[in-house]
Amino acid sequence: MTVAVDIWTDINCPFCYLGKRRFELALAEFAHRDEITVVHRSFELDPTIPAGTSGTVEEHIAHRYGIPVEQAQANERGIAAQAAEIDLPYQAGGRDYGNSFDMHRLLHLAAAHGKQDVMLDGLYAGNFADPTPVFGDRERLVAIAVSAGLDESEVRSTLDDPEAYADDVRRDEQQARELGVTGVPFFVFGGKYAVSGAQPTETFARALQLAWEERPVTIVGDQDAAACGPDGCAVPSPS
């Protein structure tokens, strides 16, 4: 049976980037990995940032949380060191920040074409592994989406229509609120087992196993409804 894994995430969130990789390391070792479906869900860390705004993330963080810029820079270097432990490229210093609503809308467009995961990888790589700013640069966003396999004209028309896939983003965020999610990444395995934050790979492995073991199945309804088998199609007699 397919087990769905929901992952709430934001492009601005370095631990989402790291958490995705650690989850994938667990998934790669999981015996039933072909039965796992991953759905990325939208969560904006700061929806109040005006669209088109961009800037160096360390200064933004220092200003917003009232810490010295040096401390924000040290935090970035600390995250880069954690990323290096799992062979994840991370540019410590210089990445920008911004409003991620349009990116989340494109992730829902990508989902409709079965390309959500590769699109998210492209956005993360654009933000964390590449020194070129990714926020507030529409053409960069289009290029990332096209690299992920999306149709360029569909990407442009989605960006041109601010309501395209906007309800999908809002629904994800509403559900996160209902779940009490206050930070990301946030993972839910099989609708039942939650993992909060960029936990160690072993934690993801445990959650995969727990969700997988949530069996055997319970039969709902009649056992003799109309069905086809090796002996033909049995039509039950009318009751």
Add this chain to the structure above:
Amino acid sequence: MTVAVDIWTDINCPFCYLGKRRFELALAEFAHRDEITVVHRSFELDPTIPAGTSGTVEEHIAHRYGIPVEQAQANERGIAAQAAEIDLPYQAGGRDYGNSFDMHRLLHLAAAHGKQDVMLDGLYAGNFADPTPVFGDRERLVAIAVSAGLDESEVRSTLDDPEAYADDVRRDEQQARELGVTGVPFFVFGGKYAVSGAQPTETFARALQLAWEERPVTIVGDQDAAACGPDGCAVPSPS
């Protein structure tokens, strides 16, 4: 949270065609329908039919199960009447039968592009709603796949390589055996609640509700792992 619904199915199976529609009627009324992911799984009713074979289904059924052709024809008319009750077009008489392995391979190709559901609808319509035979006609199969939005050259190269997506078909069938599935359609909701056969719409509605209620979530792992929230990215102190 996303609830996955796995549906084992065969193109040769009229009750799979009807069951899909009844399930969809239940889904359309389900309050959390946007949180449901459907995965179609492969099940060949008769994998021993040589590829390329085709013929009128009533004669095949009559011969195989030792019943008069007239009875097989009456069965088809009975299924057509059930289809009419849910506004599903059904050609009673004249549809063909055949080996569905290549169709299942193409359904897995379609899944990789997020087009599995529309591809399955195209195959069902081709087999049950259209008098033109669909088995043993490669160009018809290509046309259905292209109408579903697949890339023609990818469809042709998949058909040319008999091992392309073949393991995916076999894995689905192996899992059906492990579940004890002997007939299709067979539905599993949230990995836990099974519905066998083309049951009434209300049964599907009940299974959706049962799978959805399989909450709340259980937290796995630390509560204070590295995460980003509205107050910044918290890096837990090393333990």
